[in-house]
Amino acid sequence: ICVVVSAALAGTNLLTEDRIAQQALQTAEESRKVVLPAADTFESQEGGAYYTGSAGGETVGYVFETGASGYGGTVSVMTGIDVEGTITGVVILSHDETPGLGANAEKPDFLNQYLQPAPEGGLSVIKYQTPGEGQIEAMTGATITSSAVTDSVRAISSVGSALRPPWRISVSSQFSMALRLSVTVRSELTTASLAFFISVSVKLPAQTSSS
Numbered sequence: 102i103c104v105v106v107s108a109a110l111a112g113t114n115l116l117t118e119d120r121i122a123q124q125a126l127q128t129a130e131e132s133r134k135v136v137l138p139a140a141d142t143f144e145s146q147e148g149g150a151y152y153t154g155s156a157g158g159e160t161v162g163y164v165f166e167t168g169a170s171g172y173g174g175t176v177s178v179m180t181g182i183d184v185e186g187t188i189t190g191v192v193i194l195s196h197d198e199t200p201g202l203g204a205n206a207e208k209p210d211f212l213n214q215y216l217q218p219a220p221e222g223g224l225s226v227i228k229y230q231t232p233g234e235g236q237i238e239a240m241t242g243a244t245i246t247s248s249a250v251t252d253s254v255r256a257i258s259s260v261g262s263a264l265r266p267p268w269r270i271s272v273s274s275q276f277s278m279a280l281r282l283s284v285t286v287r288s289e290l291t292t293a294s295l296a297f298f299i300s301v302s303v304k305l306p307a308q309t310s311s312s
Contacts, residue, residue, distance in 0.1 A: 132192040133152060133179070133181070135181075135190055136189060137163075137181035137182075138189065138190065139161045140162060141156045141157070160184060162182055163182050163257075164179060165182075167257065169250070172199060173197035173198045174196070175195075176198065176250055178254060180253070182219060187217065187219065188215050188216055188219055191212045191216075191250070191254060193207045193212075196246075202242045203243040203246030205240050206240065206246050211247075212250075214237050217235070218234075220234070220235035222235070223235075226239050227239065
């Protein structure tokens, strides 16, 4: 009887673990669409370190999962950032924060503060004042949770600030050439190689003939 009960419990645990894993995958997939709404498809990079989002065959942004210590434990966050370096969405994946206080971090009125260009110096948390660019107003009674979410988003700032649209230099229209510049961006999260194309047009001086 004991053997049968043990086998049944083991089977139940495996089914539960599978369901939890499947639910986590589904939640992550849905969250990627929320934080980077311009993307139609997502592709895992660097073994799942981050995802690239594409639309019409073109990369439109990136999605990262990061975490930081909150009041009740680790706060796991998913952040989307477009190729211009602007944060396009933030979702709380999991947390153990206090209901009515830190748990309010899931609310749009708090998370929408992050929808701004990622500053090179990273986002900062302020209290009792109107936030400006690069600033996040802490939730009342939940400064630790506010800082945890901000720290999670800040972790990708060094990558986000390096994501810029291709440079284009236009002088005139006599002839043109394309230059390819590769840049390697290193952060605590990952290392990414970015390629930029520079289109240069140059006007040649007009030739004159002597008689």
